Amino acid sequence: MPSLLDHAIETLPGIGPRTGAVLRERGYQTVGDLLWLMPRRYDDQRHPTPIHELRAGEYAVVAGKVRTTRRFPRGGHMGFEARLETEQPPPDHAGYDELKLVWFRTVPGLSQRFEVGASVRVAGRVNEYRGVATIAHPEVLKEGEPGVIEPRYPDIPGIRRKTLQRAVRAAVDRAAREVPDLIPEELRAEVGVGPIGDALLSIHVPSPAVLDAEPGGSHPAQHRLALEELVLWELALRLRRAREQRGTAQPFAPEPAVSTACVAFPFELTTAQRAAVTALSASLNQEKPMRNLLQGDVGCGKTAVALVACAQVVGGGAQAAFLAPTELLADQHAATLQPTAEKLGLRLGVFTGALSKDQRRAMLDRMATGAVDLVVGTHALLSGEIRFANLGLVVVDEQHRFGVAQRLRLGVRDSTRRPHLLVMTATPIPRSLALVLYAGLDLTTIDAKPPGRLPTTTRMLPRADRSKVFRQLERALEAGGRAYVVCPAISSSDELIGIDHTLAEMKEHFGADVVGQIHGRLSGDERRARMRDFADGALKILVGTTVLEVGVDVPAANIIVVEQADRFGLAQLHQLRGRVGRAGQRSACLLTYVGPLSPEAEARLQALCETDDGFRLAETDLELRGPGHLFGYRQSGTSGLQFANLTKDGDLLRRAGELADRIVRSDPDLSAPQHAIARAAVRRWEGYEAVREDAG
Ligand code: ADP
Numbered sequence: 167m168p169s170l171l172d173h174a175i176e177t178l179p180g181i182g183p184r185t186g187a188v189l190r191e192r193g194y195q196t197v198g199d200l201l202w203l204m205p206r207r208y209d210d211q212r213h214p215t216p217i218h219e220l221r222a223g224e225y226a227v228v229a230g231k232v233r234t235t236r237r238f239p240r241g242g243h244m245g246f247e248a249r250l251e252t253e254q255p256p257p258d259h260a261g262y263d264e265l266k267l268v269w270f271r272t273v274p275g276l277s278q279r280f281e282v283g284a285s286v287r288v289a290g291r292v293n294e295y296r297g298v299a300t301i302a303h304p305e306v307l308k309e310g311e312p313g314v315i316e317p318r319y320p321d322i323p324g325i326r327r328k329t330l331q332r333a334v335r336a337a338v339d340r341a342a343r344e345v346p347d348l349i350p351e352e353l354r355a356e357v358g359v360g361p362i363g364d365a366l367l368s369i370h371v372p373s374p375a376v377l378d379a380e381p382g383g384s385h386p387a388q389h390r391l392a393l394e395e396l397v398l399w400e401l402a403l404r405l406r407r408a409r410e411q412r413g414t415a416q417p418f419a420p421e422p423a424v425s426t427a428c429v430a431f432p433f434e435l436t437t438a439q440r441a442a443v444t445a446l447s448a449s450l451n452q453e454k455p456m457r458n459l460l461q462g463d464v465g466c467g468k469t470a471v472a473l474v475a476c477a478q479v480v481g482g483g484a485q486a487a488f489l490a491p492t493e494l495l496a497d498q499h500a501a502t503l504q505p506t507a508e509k510l511g512l513r514l515g516v517f518t519g520a521l522s523k524d525q526r527r528a529m530l531d532r533m534a535t536g537a538v539d540l541v542v543g544t545h546a547l548l549s550g551e552i553r554f555a556n557l558g559l560v561v562v563d564e565q566h567r568f569g570v571a572q573r574l575r576l577g578v579r580d581s582t583r584r585p586h587l588l589v590m591t592a593t594p595i596p597r598s599l600a601l602v603l604y605a606g607l608d609l610t611t612i613d614a615k616p617p618g619r620l621p622t623t624t625r626m627l628p629r630a631d632r633s634k635v636f637r638q639l640e641r642a643l644e645a646g647g648r649a650y651v652v653c654p655a656i657s658s659s660d661e662l663i664g665i666d667h668t669l670a671e672m673k674e675h676f677g678a679d680v681v682g683q684i685h686g687r688l689s690g691d692e693r694r695a696r697m698r699d700f701a702d703g704a705l706k707i708l709v710g711t712t713v714l715e716v717g718v719d720v721p722a723a724n725i726i727v728v729e730q731a732d733r734f735g736l737a738q739l740h741q742l743r744g745r746v747g748r749a750g751q752r753s754a755c756l757l758t759y760v761g762p763l764s765p766e767a768e769a770r771l772q773a774l775c776e777t778d779d780g781f782r783l784a785e786t787d788l789e790l791r792g793p794g795h796l797f798g799y800r801q802s803g804t805s806g807l808q809f810a811n812l813t814k815d816g817d818l819l820r821r822a823g824e825l826a827d828r829i830v831r832s833d834p835d836l837s838a839p840q841h842a843i844a845r846a847a848v849r850r851w852e853g854y855e856a857v858r859e860d861a862g
Pocket residue numbers: 433434435436439462463464465466467468469470592616617717719721748
């Protein structure tokens with residue numbers, strides 16, 4: 167018998183073909199699907215907020231006495247305004263002393279309802295307008311109404327709020343109890359959680375007692391849902407891992423290639439680099455395709471380690487592809503790898519969008535015939551038409567810059583023999599989190615930098631303090647250095663200082679011929695030319711956007727100024743700072759801001775001034791903002807998690823992992839009937855980005 171859960175979404179009241187289509191487009195096809203649309207908050211109408219305690223930006227239920235009213239014409243209608251005052255104002259208070267309610271269209275009955283002196287209750291989002299707390303088009307609660315607790319769902323364009331609310335409620339009433347449990351009963355008892363249906367019911371239809379016990383709109387059922395979610399997440403990761411590791415790869419013996427490569431650099435590899443080489447070379451010598459994440463702080467020397475891996479593979483007669491997130495970086499890698507590659511006898515090729523048609527054809531040909539050993543390129547290398555004679559290894563640099571989808575596509579490239587995969591990232595991730603986010607990849611960490619590096623002196627200063635900025639820049643250039651100046655935008659606006667303004671300022675101060683700009687609106691050729699001039703020293707100051715963030719390596723650079731640094735994320739700032747002092751010289755990083763800073767922004771910049779340890783900064787960032795921001799994505803986009811907090815729910819996560827292991831052991835591809843829901847959820851998860859992007 168088909169379950170009520172599987173009934174079409176259109177069987178719910180108020181959902182016709184049109185609203186049905188809107189929901190379907192977002193991945194809600196059935197009654198059961200809709201149960202997983204979660205309230206973002208509860209509007210608790212039982213406890214009115216006194217006017218002096220209102221806060222702008224928050225939803226509130228307010229009780230007050232009507233002080234004044236007026237009508238006003240507005241676009242052919244009559245608008246209405248009422249001002250409420252607190253019924254018993256406290257003797258001295260700092261908050262608002264009145265609340266303005268406005269309606270910009272005619273609503274019948276308002277003037278009767280809002281008679282001067284009447285006590286009323288209204289609800290809505292409070293905004294501050296010219297210093298006055300205001301609610302536009304508030305909900306008016308009826309006299310004597312007990313005040314309900316309403317779940318508020320994400321706004322979905324094309325569906326009225328009330329319609330959605332009613333539909334979810336109907337879905338809950340019909341089917342919440344039918345949701346099969348992913349977590350078997352005995353384990354639920356062990357963990358101390360109830361059936362999933364109960365949790366769904368109480369999330370959608372919250373009981374007053376529960377909400378009162380958990381002020382602030384959080385909910386104990388969240389814990390239950392978090393566990394469910396983490397189990398699914400862990401299942402999805404296990405399935406993905408199984409899929410990525412399917413097939414076999416060509417094993418490559420490390421010697422003699424690795425020993426030769428290790429001593430081919432103009433420097434000696436650090437102990438940390440050698441340890442990474444050892445780990446990777448062993449994995450490359452397996453028939454199981456290597457799936458490795460090499461992480462290491464900015465400047466720790468990941469490129470060299472990757473090159474050794476490439477040499478190992480080429481030594482065994484195969485080819486390697488080295489992917490960079492930008493053309494700039496691809497070119498740079500090609501240039502820095504060239505001398506060592508040549509020494510090792512590796513035939514190096516570059517494949518980017520900048521190639522002419524003929525060059526491109528020639529390179530494609532060399533790849534297909536095996537006339538090139540190592541190809542450095544952008545994601546253009548991932549396109550379907552590319553054929554390698556014998557691709558043994560794919561290196562993906564700065565993985566966080568590639569989309570998840572691209573990473574997957576690499577993984578599922580079809581051939582009888584699969585290439586090994588080495589993914590590198592300098593976005594420092596606490597190990598605990600890395601294991602979760604990159605589950606399916608083995609983790610290798612380079613935990614130390616080459617010797618002799620001085621920490622970059624980092625300071626915050628108000629943007630207005632230009633003389634200090636200029637003085638520091640002068641000093642750095644006198645020492646034979648080069649300067650980056652990073653702006654949050656290309657064109658200036660009311661809020662943001664752009665490259666345009668800063669470029670003019672720098673040119674005026676330092677001379678037009680030594681200052682250049684670099685940003686995404688320049689062509690690839692122009693960007694390359696600028697970088698070259700800067701590296702050669704023809705340009706001393708490069709004003710740019712965050713195109714500079716990732717991996718740009720000009721050893722002479724010794725100062726970086728980040729304008730309006732509070733506009734950038736911590737990880738991003740750390741990356742930017744990693745652009746200077748790379749040759750071991752003294753270096754500086756100036757973080758300018760236009761005050762006042764929010765406490766969070768201040769903490770972020772302060773953290774940078776205090777340490778240059780990327781892993782510690784990552785922990786700080788996690789504390790300040792949660793894992794989503796760490797990667798520059800919104801949290802939902804990163805992990806797809808709604809209930810669980812990867813940083814805080816460590817225990818739950820471990821438990822979920824154990825449970826997922828049990829499930830997968832008994833049913834590796836989730837084909838058993840009792841895992842249908844898990845299978846469906848995992849599938850939905852894989853498309854989560856599209857579904858959740860604007861629902862959260
Ligand atoms: P990242 O890990 O950020 O990608 P890179 O591989 O770009 O770092 O290396 C940063 C800089 O350090 C480069 O200029 C590189 O030549 C240099 N480098 C790498 N390894 C060593 C080493 N063992 N000793 C000295 N310098 C090194």
